[in-house]
Amino acid sequence: MLLYALVSAFSVAAFGLSVTGESILPVTTCKRDSADYSACLKSAIEEALPRFIPGLPEFNFPSLDPLFYEYGKAVFKSGDIRGEIIVSNVTTIGLENTQILDVRANLIDDIFRLEIDTQIPRLFLKGHISLDGSISVFRVNSKGYFNITGDDVRTTWDITGHVVNDTWIIKHFRAFPSFRTFKVHSDFLAEQSKEISDIVVSFVNEFWPALQRAMVPLASKEWDSWLTNLTNKLFSKVSFSKIFP
Numbered sequence: 426m427l428l429y430a431l432v433s434a435f436s437v438a439a440f441g442l443s444v445t446g447e448s449i450l451p452v453t454t455c456k457r458d459s460a461d462y463s464a465c466l467k468s469a470i471e472e473a474l475p476r477f478i479p480g481l482p483e484f485n486f487p488s489l490d491p492l493f494y495e496y497g498k499a500v501f502k503s504g505d506i507r508g509e510i511i512v513s514n515v516t517t518i519g520l521e522n523t524q525i526l527d528v529r530a531n532l533i534d535d536i537f538r539l540e541i542d543t544q545i546p547r548l549f550l551k552g553h554i555s556l557d558g559s560i561s562v563f564r565v566n567s568k569g570y571f572n573i574t575g576d577d578v579r580t581t582w583d584i585t586g587h588v589v590n591d592t593w594i595i596k597h598f599r600a601f602p603s604f605r606t607f608k609v610h611s612d613f614l615a616e617q618s619k620e621i622s623d624i625v626v627s628f629v630n631e632f633w634p635a636l637q638r639a640m641v642p643l644a645s646k647e648w649d650s651w652l653t654n655l656t657n658k659l660f661s662k663v664s665f666s667k668i669f670p
């Protein structure tokens with residue numbers, strides 16, 4: 426998801442002339458008023474992505490593949506599913522194969538919005554999960570290791586924020602991934618029994634589409650803040666008019 430950040434960043438020329446005290450993003454720029462702006466941004470993002478994947482130390486910008494997520498908590502209450510879920514030390518692999526499907530950008534009243542439609546053939550996530558809640562009649566209170574394999578992951582990275590003093594200050598980075606297939610493995614042991622743990626994992630795998638609809642919007646609030654902070658690491662140090670001339 427971080428890619429979008431990269432994307433936007435692209436606008437700065439890859440060979441970048443270094444202005445004293447100002448950081449240069451390794452990106453090709455596109456003129457906002459050009460007729461083929463979207464197509465130009467798309468190819469600029471495709472070109473820049475591989476440069477962002479390993480991370481950009483001068484921007485304190487982390488590696489995107491693998492991508493590390495330290496801690497996130499979501500409280501959910503939706504129909505039969507309620508409780509609190511904490512994921513930590515999550516490593517995500519697969520972002521380097523992100524395909525850019527389409528890009529849209531506009532600047533209206535000093536609010537710049539960049540939308541990037543992406544597709545990732547396969548994402549693998551592993552980490553630690555702690556769950557305290559209930560699914561239907563099953564009470565679940567457990568923690569343990571989990572991993573998730575998702576195929577054909579489609580997400581629109583929707584990034585918006587004001588342009589102030591020639592700096593794009595990102596306010597929101599919304600991303601609602603949708604997975605074509607989704608498979609969870611977990612060794613977490615429900616307090617009650619291994620059987621309950623297995624039932625929960627099967628339930629999640631079976632009813633993933635419904636769970637996804639219920640949970641992704643909740644988790645997205647947390648991701649929004651995380652992704653916003655991450656993306657601001659790039660844009661707070663560069664001049665907007667140079668990246669998006």
Ligand SMILES: *[C@@H]1O[C@H](CO)[C@@H](O)[C@H](O)[C@H]1NC(C)=O
Nearest residue numbers: 495512513514515552553554
């Ligand atoms: C996450 O990793 C850190 C550093 O390796 C470790 O101290 C912490 O206990 C881990 N947390 C969980 C929940 O595994």
Ligand SMILES: *[C@@H]1O[C@H](CO)[C@@H](O)[C@H](O)[C@H]1NC(C)=O
Nearest residue numbers: 587588589590591592593594
């Ligand atoms: C914009 O930059 C000027 C000069 O550096 C500074 O005085 C002003 O406070 C800045 N405005 C904002 C909103 O950051």
Ligand SMILES: *[C@@H]1O[C@H](CO)[C@@H](O)[C@H](O)[C@H]1NC(C)=O
Nearest residue numbers: 551570571572573610611612
């Ligand atoms: C995912 O987790 C399961 C169950 O803990 C484990 O058997 C499997 O090897 C893991 N997959 C990968 C690719 O690490």
Ligand SMILES: *[C@@H]1O[C@H](CO)[C@@H](O)[C@H](O)[C@H]1NC(C)=O
Nearest residue numbers: 647648649650651652653654
């Ligand atoms: C993002 O940054 C803000 C301001 O520094 C901070 O309050 C917030 O906790 C951060 N969000 C995440 C998810 O790290």
